[in-house]
Every structure is written in C-alpha cells, then in structure tokens.
Amino acid sequence: MLEIQRLKAGYEGKVIVEVPHLSLASGEHCLILGDSGSGKTTLLCTLAGLLSPVAGEITVNGQLLGAMRGSALDAFRGRNIGMIYQTLHMVSALTVLENVLLPQYAAGVAQDRGKAIGLLERLGIADKKDDKPETLSQGQQQRVAIARAAINSPRVIVGDEPTSALDDSACETVMGLLLQLAAASNASLVIATHDQRIKGHFHQQIRVGGAL
Amino acid sequence: MNSLRLSFAYLRHKALSTTLTVTTFAAGVAMIVVLLLVNAQLQNEFANNLKGIDLVVGAKGSPMQLILSSVFHLDLPTGNIPLAAAEKLSKHPMVRQAIPLALGDNFQGYRIVGTTAAYPEHYQARLRAGGRYWKKEMEAVLGAEVAGRSGLKTGDTFAGSHGLTVGGEVHAQFPYTVVGVLEPTDSVLDRLVLTGMASVWYIHEHDDDEAGAAGGASEQHEASPASPDSRATDAANSGQQREITSLLISYNSPLAAAGLPRLINKTTSMQAASPAFEMARLNAFMGRGTVTLGFFAWFLIALAGFGIFAGLYNAMDERRYDLALMRSFGARPGKLFTLMMTESLVVALVGVALGVLAGHLLVQGIATWLASSKHIHMTGRLFLVEEAWLFPVSLAVGALAALLPAIRVYRIDIFKTLVHH
Numbered sequence: 001m002l003e004i005q006r007l008k009a010g011y012e013g014k015v016i017v018e019v020p021h022l023s024l025a026s027g028e029h030c031l032i033l034g035d036s037g038s039g040k041t042t043l044l045c046t047l048a049g050l051l052s053p054v055a056g057e058i059t060v061n062g063q064l065l066g067a068m069r070g071s072a073l074d075a076f077r078g079r080n081i082g083m084i085y086q087t088l089h090m091v092s093a094l095t096v097l098e099n100v101l102l103p104q105y106a107a108g109v110a111q112d113r114g115k116a117i118g119l120l121e122r123l124g125i126a127d128k129k130d131d132k133p134e135t136l137s138q139g140q141q142q143r144v145a146i147a148r149a150a151i152n153s154p155r156v157i158v159g160d161e162p163t164s165a166l167d168d169s170a171c172e173t174v175m176g177l178l179l180q181l182a183a184a185s186n187a188s189l190v191i192a193t194h195d196q197r198i199k200g201h202f203h204q205q206i207r208v209g210g211a212l
Numbered sequence: 213m214n215s216l217r218l219s220f221a222y223l224r225h226k227a228l229s230t231t232l233t234v235t236t237f238a239a240g241v242a243m244i245v246v247l248l249l250v251n252a253q254l255q256n257e258f259a260n261n262l263k264g265i266d267l268v269v270g271a272k273g274s275p276m277q278l279i280l281s282s283v284f285h286l287d288l289p290t291g292n293i294p295l296a297a298a299e300k301l302s303k304h305p306m307v308r309q310a311i312p313l314a315l316g317d318n319f320q321g322y323r324i325v326g327t328t329a330a331y332p333e334h335y336q337a338r339l340r341a342g343g344r345y346w347k348k349e350m351e352a353v354l355g356a357e358v359a360g361r362s363g364l365k366t367g368d369t370f371a372g373s374h375g376l377t378v379g380g381e382v383h384a385q386f387p388y389t390v391v392g393v394l395e396p397t398d399s400v401l402d403r404l405v406l407t408g409m410a411s412v413w414y415i416h417e418h419d420d421d422e423a424g425a426a427g428g429a430s431e432q433h434e435a436s437p438a439s440p441d442s443r444a445t446d447a448a449n450s451g452q453q454r455e456i457t458s459l460l461i462s463y464n465s466p467l468a469a470a471g472l473p474r475l476i477n478k479t480t481s482m483q484a485a486s487p488a489f490e491m492a493r494l495n496a497f498m499g500r501g502t503v504t505l506g507f508f509a510w511f512l513i514a515l516a517g518f519g520i521f522a523g524l525y526n527a528m529d530e531r532r533y534d535l536a537l538m539r540s541f542g543a544r545p546g547k548l549f550t551l552m553m554t555e556s557l558v559v560a561l562v563g564v565a566l567g568v569l570a571g572h573l574l575v576q577g578i579a580t581w582l583a584s585s586k587h588i589h590m591t592g593r594l595f596l597v598e599e600a601w602l603f604p605v606s607l608a609v610g611a612l613a614a615l616l617p618a619i620r621v622y623r624i625d626i627f628k629t630l631v632h633h
Binding site for chain 1: 224
C-alpha cells in the first residue's frame, strides 16, 4: 500500500528527514516517532503529497507520487489520502457535518451525507452535526477531524499527533476509533507522534531525528 | 454542498461586512435606477405636453418662463398680451391652429385656464359620459386628477381663488359649475380646470370693482406672486382692451419656423418662444446635473466593488487556512477560484436586485410626494430596458473585484500555510 525508497524529505531543497525504506501492506499501520522539531510533520506532508520529495520515491496504492503533477496529484491526494492535521483546521463558517463533507466537495466526488452522519455517529458526535466547530471541545473537534479524514475512504490516513492533546481515556477511545475506521476501509494508518501510549497498536515504527 | 452554498456560508459568517457591501452596492444601483426613471418620465411628460405645439406667444420676458408657464403650467406667466393682437396673429396664413390661454386663478392649487375647446382637443382629451364643454360664463370642465382629488362631479359648484398658488383670496361670490370631467390624458390637462376665457374676464372685471372699493387690498394683490398676469387680466376689466396670457401655436408648414418667430419678436410687443428650443436648453442644464448624479452613482457602485475586493482580499488572509485545507483535500485551484468568484457575484447580484427594488420604491416615494405638488406625475411601477444593463454591468464589477483575491488561490503554499506557519 505504501512504499518508500531512499526518501529524502524536506522543503526548499533542504533535507530534513531521511527514510531509507518502508513498506506497508494494506491494513498495516506505522508509527513515526520523534521529538518535536525532528521533521515528523515534514515527512507526513511528503507522504501525503503536499510536499515533493527532495529525493527518493514514494508509492501509494501503486502510484508513484513524484510522477504526478498539478491537478492529477490534487485528485489523487483527495481520493487516496486522508489527513488529520495537528492544528485541526476546522472551517468555522461551516457546520460540523459540512466540515466532514468538505473533502468530498474539494475532491469533486458525490457527497454522501448518510456516510458522514454515520461516521459522526460512530465517533459519538452525531448530535453536534449542525453546530459550528468552535462550539465543540478540543476532543470533539479531534473526532470531527478524524471523520473528515475518513470520509473519502482513503487508502492511507495520515495523522499528525492526533492523540497528544487528549487524556489517557480519550486517547484510547480516539485510537480505537481510528483503528476501527482504518479497518473498515482496509486503510493504513501512518501516525506521527511523540505519544508513547499508542505504540502498541502499530505493526511498524520508524524513528526520525536524533537517531538518524 | 456546492460552491454556491459554501459562498453563502461564508457570507453569513461575516454578516456585517457582507451587509455593508451589499448596502453600498444597492445604494449605487438604486441611484442609477432613480435617475433613469425620473429622467425617462420627465422626458415623456415633456413630450406629451409639447405634442404639436410649435410656438408659444406671450408677453415679453424669459422665453423659458413662457414655455414653462403656458405649456407645462409650472412657472408663473410672463404677463399678458392684448387679445386683439393675439387674434390677428391667429389668422396668419402660416398658423394652422392658435389656442388662447388666460390664466389668473386656481382651485385648490390646480390652475383654472380660460381657453377654447381646441385646447382639450389638441391633447385628444375625451369627456366622461354625461359631460359637455362650457357654453357660457362660469362653466368649467375638470381634468381627471382635479376631479379625482377634489371629489367634484358634473353639476357640482366650486369657487376659484385668486393667483396661481393656494392661499389667494377666494372668489366665493363667483362659483363655477362643473359641466364636464375629462378622461385621463397623461398630459398636463389632468391637472387643470378648463373654462371659457369669458369666465376669467368675468370674474376679474367684477373683482376689480371690489378691489377698487377695498383700496389697499389691490396693492396686496399686486404684491402676490401671480400679480403680473392678474394685474393684466384685472386691467382687462376696464373693457377697452381684453387680454389673454398666451397663445399656443401650431404651424401650417415647417417653413413657418424660419420666419414667424422673428416676425413676432420684431414687429409686435409680444414674445414668441419655441418649446423645442427651450426644452433643449432646459435639458442641457438638467443634463449636467443628471450626469453629475450619474457619476456619483457609478462611483458608489465602484466603491461597493472596492468593498467586495477589500472584503475578499482580507478574507483571503483569514481564509487561507480554509483554502489550503481544501487544496490539501484535493480541490483544484480552479475550484477555489470559482468559489471566490461565486461569493463576489452573489454579493453583486443581491446588491443589484435590492438596488433596483429600492430604486423603484424611491421613485414611487418621490411620485407620492410630487403628487401633492400637482405639477408632475411619476410612478415607480415603470420598468425600462436600460435597467436590464445594470445586471451584467454589476456582475462585471463583482467579477473584477474578485479577480485579484481569486487569483491568489493559485499561489497558496499548502504546506507552509497549514503546517509551517
């Protein structure tokens, strides 16, 4: 599902992280560990196709990311990669439900309100669907962000510290939901974190920064 | 959810600035609509009243005043002319028709005009069933509006008051009898009381006897705004020489325009004024004002366009996260460009729609206000082809305002915006 070969990730020509090799099968999850500032986010954004690799290759779902440009890459990213940002980036002009539907609007695919409501139900925040995101707690917003990342049934869900702001029990719940959603569409989770609590759920882990 | 719904969501989200922009836009559009409607209706009113009148002959003075007072019944007359001279002129071979007018009194602010049946006939006026034109002194025919406002019917009586504006001395002892009411003509006739010239002379002959007896009272008369003509009509009472206020002339041949006005101006004590020429002059004066207001209105629209621009440009700053987010979710820049454009076009469309509505309501308001002035008629329920232009032009302003902010979506750096700020 996800293949990395001799990847050098960074931006503006500067290499921040290197990953010599990584191979994830469908449904396999990978943890990216590292201290803050170690380049975890840069690596995630490169995997998500938001940054071009400085060198090396990334293959997602059989497609070489570096071979796509412009709107082809936009479309591929929209359909295959779900993204959960560390800063959640809720669109405050829209309701929770509209926020969840936003990736479908953006990717130009049919908008499935039933599916979005189903996701919100599984995440336990369906009753908030018509509220504005700023009225929700941090934990609730985190769940909206997860629903939003999962709405297009991506092959890879990329998360940047999705649990680090949560307490132990919330962390367990969110992690459980992420795994459940990933399993439902046989997607791979790639989670960057310094949160040691969630290590046990992952098949592979790579460490970035310091221990290069 | 589509670009339109998303645009609405954003517009609702920043309701205050949206309201401000829409209001400014609407104000500019409304102003243009008012200008268009008022201008069109004034021109139409002028054209209806001028119909077929080639020349107006009256006392010497301002030619514009002569036209305004005799054709549109707006201004005060320049004075009077001797009936004999007017009659002689009426028989000139180049004159096809000459309609005499004798002014001096009013009824509730509506002018009482002594004339002949040729005057209503000139405007193709028709009497309502059961009515007739005057046959003797103190019989009057009411214009449609006069009858409507006063509630007078055929057979009723009323008294005129001295002068051309409300507030003059009432000629209570000389009541008129209504013998007919005219159908609406869409011309100045609707707001006139018509009678024979004999009635006007009759009243003022007797009135003068009284005024003479009252001594100082006649001084006051002459100080009133209507004094030039009333003095003249009053003078007619002495019997030696009757006078009228003016003569509306239609030519027999277009050649008359070359010689007749000059002949009258040179060889008589009267003045001949061409309505077409004076109206062109008036339009030139008013045109400048209209053009200035028009510039101001377009300035408002441009300002609103600038408001949309500033709003969207600022919004771009606040919204670059949202836009970058949508980009990261796979939205092509073209889609976001459309989104920004839609937002601006919605503002422009709502603005122009509200502006057109407000413009018509305003003109209706002006019309109601003018109705009480008894001079000019207007309505807000008139729609002009020119107004249709406001829509594409407004949308173009909206599109232009959104262009620069919308182009910026092509330059959004997703990574830097969302992660690396």
